[in-house]
Amino acid sequence: MFKLDWDRRTCARRGHLTYAPTEPELNRRLHAATALGDAWRCLRCGDFTLGAPHGSGPADEAPLVPRGKALRDLFILRFLAVERLLRGLLIVVVAWGVWKFSNSQDAVRRVFDENLTVFKPVTDHFHWDLEHSPIVDTIRKTFDYEHKTLLIVAGALLVYALIEIVEAYGLWLGRRWAEYLTVVATAAFLPLEVYELTEHVSALKICTLALNIVAVLWILLSKRLFGLRGGVVAFEAERHSASLLEVEQAAGTVPHGAHAVA
Structure with a gap:
């Protein structure tokens, strides 16, 4: 059965990381003299690599290099970080759209009503009442929202986006505070995601909910x-x-x- 070697995979992409401890016995075990020059054992994959060490000093001051399971966990955290970043940027765009809409509701309403008639021949052919469809009714309800209410919604979306982006930054760097923030923030929004599923079921919503539940449980237990x-x-x-x-x-x-x- 194939098993991915996270240590060698990472060293192949980023290069080796070596260290020369000042303790004589340990220094001799981590060092090898070859015909091509000195070689030092990589702190990540354990292989010897030619060249001067990247650092030196007491063994207890050597850099703490993620290896094996820790390296795999960091890869998963960075996958979650990318997902959080993309989500945060998307929410920023939505917040900008809400703010833009709040400043031109009447103009948007006119454009919507004028262009809605373009789709009527198609919807009439399929015997679909476009004028009273849930989607159209929902859009029209937003036209009645007060300007102040829309600004509050835009502000709340920006705060949510900021949380997602901060999570992404911390998770990418493997910070423990970001793991706590991700668990708390994600768990807090789970009831809302479940409620949205009761209103309308979609594959995207189900996948998002499942990903968030798995992420919360995995971070809680593994970290x-x-x-x-x-x-x-x-x-x-x-x-x-x-x-x-x-x-x-x-x-x-x-x-x-x-x-x-x-």
Whole structure:
């Protein structure tokens, strides 16, 4: 069965990341002298790579490089970040449209009524009452909204868009505060999405609701938020065990069995 090697895949795209620890024994295990020059073990994939190390210093000051599951999780977070960013930008466009409409309701109403007659021959052919269709009725109701109400709607949409964009920024960088924000904000809008489904069912709404539910559950459990599965202490321990400890294990400083038990 094919299993994606996230470490080597990432190194192939971004390059290796090496570090020369000042501890003599560990330095010797992470370093190799070759006929082509010095080589250092990559902190991400564990392979030796030629060239000077990207950094040096005590082992406990080495960069915390995402590996394995942590790297896969970061990829998923960035997928969610892109989805949040696109959604946020779309909401900004909708907010701009509402604001623009609020300043020219009468003109838009005239254009709508004049052009509605263009579609009547087609709708009459299919025996569809265009004048009293739910879509047309909904659009006409918006013409009666007060200018102040539309401005409030536009402002609320902009706030929502800002939350989505901030989520996207934090998730892309893998920030823990963004994970909390995403869970809280997404969960808060789930009842509204369920209500919209009761009003009108569509494949897009169902997929969006399913994606948001899965995202909330996945972030909650995998990132151990709100104290779940040991909370932040267990999460940080997992991060460190997947980085420096594994590098030391590969270098022979930590027995493989001991790490497996931990």
